[in-house]
Structures are given as structure tokens and as C-alpha cells.
Amino acid sequence: MSRWFQEEAKHFKVISVIDLLVDYLQKGRIRVDSSRHPELTTYHDPCNYGRNSLKAFGQGYFEEPRWIVRQCAPQFVDMFPDREGSYCCGAGGGIWATPFKEERVYHGRLKARQLKQSRARWVITSCHNCRDQIVSSLCKEYDLDLGVKYLWELVADSLVTGPAVS
Amino acid sequence: MIVIRVGELADHLGVHRNTVRNWINGGKLPARQMAGKRYLITENDFARLCREFGIDRSSLKLKYLPGSPVMSREMTCQEKDVAEIGGRSARLLPDADWGDACVTCGSCAGACPISGVDGMDPRKAIRMAVLGREEDLIASQWPWKCTLCGKCEEVCPMNVEIVAFLRRVRGLRDRKKVPGSLQKGVLMCLEKGNNLGIPREDFIALLQEMGREMRDEGYPDFEVPIDRPGANLLVTLNSKEAFAEPAAMKSWWKIFSAAGESWTLPSQCWEGVNWGLYTGDDEAMKGIVGNLVANMVRLGCRTLLLPE
Ligand code: SF4
Numbered sequence: 439m440s441r442w443f444q445e446e447a448k449h450f451k452v453i454s455v456i457d458l459l460v461d462y463l464q465k466g467r468i469r470v471d472s473s474r475h476p477e478l479t480t481y482h483d484p485c486n487y488g489r490n491s492l493k494a495f496g497q498g499y500f501e502e503p504r505w506i507v508r509q510c511a512p513q514f515v516d517m518f519p520d521r522e523g524s525y526c527c528g529a530g531g532g533i534w535a536t537p538f539k540e541e542r543v544y545h546g547r548l549k550a551r552q553l554k555q556s557r558a559r560w561v562i563t564s565c566h567n568c569r570d571q572i573v574s575s576l577c578k579e580y581d582l583d584l585g586v587k588y589l590w591e592l593v594a595d596s597l598v599t600g601p602a603v604s
Numbered sequence: 605m606i607v608i609r610v611g612e613l614a615d616h617l618g619v620h621r622n623t624v625r626n627w628i629n630g631g632k633l634p635a636r637q638m639a640g641k642r643y644l645i646t647e648n649d650f651a652r653l654c655r656e657f658g659i660d661r662s663s664l665k666l667k668y669l670p671g672s673p674v675m676s677r678e679m680t681c682q683e684k685d686v687a688e689i690g691g692r693s694a695r696l697l698p699d700a701d702w703g704d705a706c707v708t709c710g711s712c713a714g715a716c717p718i719s720g721v722d723g724m725d726p727r728k729a730i731r732m733a734v735l736g737r738e739e740d741l742i743a744s745q746w747p748w749k750c751t752l753c754g755k756c757e758e759v760c761p762m763n764v765e766i767v768a769f770l771r772r773v774r775g776l777r778d779r780k781k782v783p784g785s786l787q788k789g790v791l792m793c794l795e796k797g798n799n800l801g802i803p804r805e806d807f808i809a810l811l812q813e814m815g816r817e818m819r820d821e822g823y824p825d826f827e828v829p830i831d832r833p834g835a836n837l838l839v840t841l842n843s844k845e846a847f848a849e850p851a852a853m854k855s856w857w858k859i860f861s862a863a864g865e866s867w868t869l870p871s872q873c874w875e876g877v878n879w880g881l882y883t884g885d886d887e888a889m890k891g892i893v894g895n896l897v898a899n900m901v902r903l904g905c906r907t908l909l910l911p912e
């Protein structure tokens with residue numbers, strides 16, 4: 439963005455959902471209850487937040503999302519390989535909008551194996567493609583027995599402040 | 605004819621039995637069922653499957669039905685397929701990190717989860733460009749089956765920019781031949797402000813409906829702040845949220861409420877997912893980003909939040 443719209447970009451900043459959640463939690467603008475997600479939980483690195491961001495912007499989001507997940511779900515386990523070596527879920531590069539379903543599912547076999555081996559009951563991710571791929575393809579095609587949540591969904595489900603009724 | 609067992613083939617490919625069964629039921633792998641979980645496939649179909657998924661036939665224990673020739677015609681004719689090589693054109697030259705640095709070590713091909721699909725892998729793609737077979741590469745579906753995940757690049761000892769290169773290859777394809785609905789989404793986003801072409805009125809109605817649900821869920825004062833000038837945070841969406849699972853937006857709204865954030869959703873051009881990235885189209889990408897920038901300026905927001 440700063441490449442194309444230098445002048446306008448001076449007046450505002452662009453942030454990712456991970457930046458925002460870290461900011462809220464660190465400044466104490468939101469608080470989370472870590473007792474609501476007692477099950478073993480893992481985090482899937484989306485290629486674009488991790489490896490590709492590292493390459494394009496010199497910074498990959500690896501530790502920040504894990505930190506957020508641990509605030510909400512303290513029983514945390516990593517898959518192997520992870521972070522910049524993580525396997526793609528199989529649904530990147532816009533492949534959802536193409537007819538290449540078999541290839542998408544085939545690509546995901548490595549992620550499915552990692553997920554199974556992690557023994558986690560929940561996997562958290564911060565990308566829509568990844569989440570949809572895991573929910574609607576990997577869990578079904580590879581018989582995975584685990585739930586999937588967006589990072590912000592996990593945070594929202596763990597919020598302490600908020601509605602008067604809770 | 606060849607006899608396969610679903611379980612064995614699935615193990616070999618590293619996929620689930622159900623996946624192979626789906627291929628058979630869906631016609632991707634034409635097969636006739638036999639007794640005992642075995643299936644009968646023709647030589648040609650099997651050869652095609654091996655090519656598509658890069659299966660090494662010699663590593664599979666295969667049972668041939670008596671009377672069928674072991675060597676298929678399909679396999680022998682592959683040998684005649686010797687390609688012409690030519691010079692490398694300026695179109696795939698702009699970056700020295702694409703190809704010239706490659707030492708053909710094959711690390712990328714080893715790391716890529718879809719190496720072997722269509723008989724391709726990242727090293728081959730780079731070689732095709734270097735050896736002047738770029739028309740074949742641009743015509744190939746493989747760069748679109750790649751997820752631009754970057755596994756290949758991560759292991760490359762020469763730092764070849766494989767992902768940027770493959771994206772460039774996508775960008776060189778005739779826009780009419782971009783697979784699936786990607787190109788349609790790009791045009792839609794430029795014209796209507798989101799990849800799925802959801803009209804403004806429908807979008808506003810949907811937000812109001814979700815706002816009602818929020819009030820029922822214990823946020824009595826909640827209103828979706830649409831087009832609110834001067835808000836700190838401008839929120840963008842993935843059009844799939846609005847289309848397929850609007851309820852998921854409420855997670856964010858609850859977080860904003862708890863944090864006391866001053867935020868707004870634009871009623872137009874709220875798409876935060878830029879498919880120009882996937883079609884290799886920098887011009888379109890720029891146009892889409894421009895719409896977001898215009899929103900920021902129009903509403904005077906200080907922070908732009910991207911959806912993922
Ligand atoms: S890993 Fe890099 S140097 Fe090795 S073959 Fe692939 S692109 Fe070439």
C-alpha cells in the first residue's frame with residue numbers, strides 16, 4: 439500500500455487482526471478467562487501471516503498469535519514443523535475459487551497428519567481459507583476429531599468483560 | 605486391467621481412504637468395484653493417476669489381470685514428447701532472483717507438497733522458464749494448483765524467489781483463461797467493491813440483522829456503526845463472511861465492544877481480501893487498494909484493519 443499510495447498512507451496506518459488483538463490484550467483493554475478452554479490446543483500458521491509475511495515485510499507473525507492463544511487456552515502444543523516451516527493447509531493461493539478440489543485436498547494431507555499427531559482437541563488459526571479448509575475438507579476427508587476456531591473467535595469466547603448477562 | 609486396494613493406494617499417497625473413494629465415486633478415478641475392497645482400473649486411467657500425483661509405479665505392488673499388457677501405450681508415447689527449447693523471453697526475466705540463481709539442486713521439489721502433481725514441481729517450473737518453454741508453463745494449470753505457500757522458497761539455498769516467480773507466471777496468462785471465479789472476483793471487486801458482488805442494500809440489511817442478534821445476545825445498546833466519519837478504526841471483511849457466515853463477524857463486534865473501540869464498517873468497498881494477489885495482477889490489486897484508501901480518506905479514519 440505504501441508503495442502505491444504514499445501520500446495518502448501518511449495519514450493512517452494499516453494493521454492486521456493479530457496486531458489489534460495483541461494491542462488490546464497488552465493494554466488491558468480486554469481481558470480473557472483462561473479457564474473456558476481447558477483442552478489441548480494448537481495453532482496453525484497461515485502461510486501469509488507467517489512465512490510469506492516474513493519474506494515480504496521482514497516480519498512474520500509467529501509468536502504473537504501463540505501468545506494470544508495461550509492467554510485463552512493454556513494447554514498449548516505446537517505441531518512439527520511449525521512457524522516458517524509449517525505445512526500449508528492446502529487452500530492458499532486462491533485455490534478455493536478454482537476447480538482444483540482434488541489437488542487442494544491432496545495438498546492438505548500433510549497438514550492433516552500434523553494435526554492428528556499433535557493430539558490437540560482444538561486448532562486455532564487466523565486465516566479464513568485455512569479455517570475453511572480444515573473444517574470442511576481436512577476434518578472430513580481425513581477423519582480428524584478436532585474443533586477449529588478463528589483466533590478472534592477464541593478471544594471473543596473467552597472475554598471476561600462485555601455483556602452484562604455473563 | 606489393474607487391481608488396486610483403496611487402503612493401499614491411500615497409504616501410498618498419504619491421503620485418507622475416503623479421499624480415494626471420493627475420487628472413484630466422483631469419476632475422477634474411473635474404477636469398477638470387485639470383491640474384498642478391491643477395484644479394477646484400466647492401464648490408461650492408472651497411468652494418468654500416477655502422472656497426476658507423481659506416483660512411482662515400481663514402488664507399488666500391482667496385480668495385473670491376466671491377458672492385459674503390462675506396458676500401456678500411454679507410457680511408451682511419453683517418450684516422444686521431447687520439447688523444443690528456445691531462448692528466455694524478457695517477460696520472465698525482470699528479476700535475476702527468478703531462475704538465474706537456481707542451481708537445480710531440487711530442494712524446492714522435495715519440499716513442495718504438490719510435487720509430482722501433473723508431473724510438475726517448482727524446480728521444473730523454473731527450468732521451463734530458463735529453457736524458453738514459458739508458453740507451456742503459462743498454459744499449464746500447475747501454477748494455479750500451487751497454493752503460493754512458500755515451502756519451496758524456504759528451503760532454497762540460493763534464495764530464488766519462487767513464489768513471486770510463480771505469481772508472475774499466473775499474471776502472464778490471458779485474463780480470459782484465469783481458472784475458476786478468480787478473475788470474476790477481481791472485476792467484481794473493482795466494480796462493486798467486493799469479490800462476490802454483494803449489493804450495498806443487501807449488505808446493510810444483513811448488518812442490521814446481525815446488529816439485532818447482538819442486542820439479543822446481551823449487548824443491548826449495540827448498533828453496527830456503518831460509515832461513521834471520524835471513527836478510529838476502519839474494519840474490512842472477507843466477502844465470504846458476509847456471504848456464508850455472517851454470524852462470525854459478531855466475534856469481532858464483541859471484542860470491539862469490550863475494548864470500547866471507536867470503529868466503523870464502510871457500506872461500500874469493504875472487501876479486504878485482494879484476489880489480484882492470486883491472479884498475479886498488480887494493476888487490479890492497486891485499484892482495489894485504492895478503493896480502501898478512498899474509504900479511509902472519505903471517513904477520516906486513522907487505522908485500517910485487514911480481515912486476515
Ligand atoms: S531449491 Fe532453489 S536452487 Fe534448488 S532447484 Fe529449487 S529453485 Fe533451484
Ligand code: SF4
Nearest residue numbers: 716750751753754756
Ligand atoms: S509455493 Fe507452490 S511450488 Fe512452492 S511449495 Fe508451495 S505449492 Fe509448492
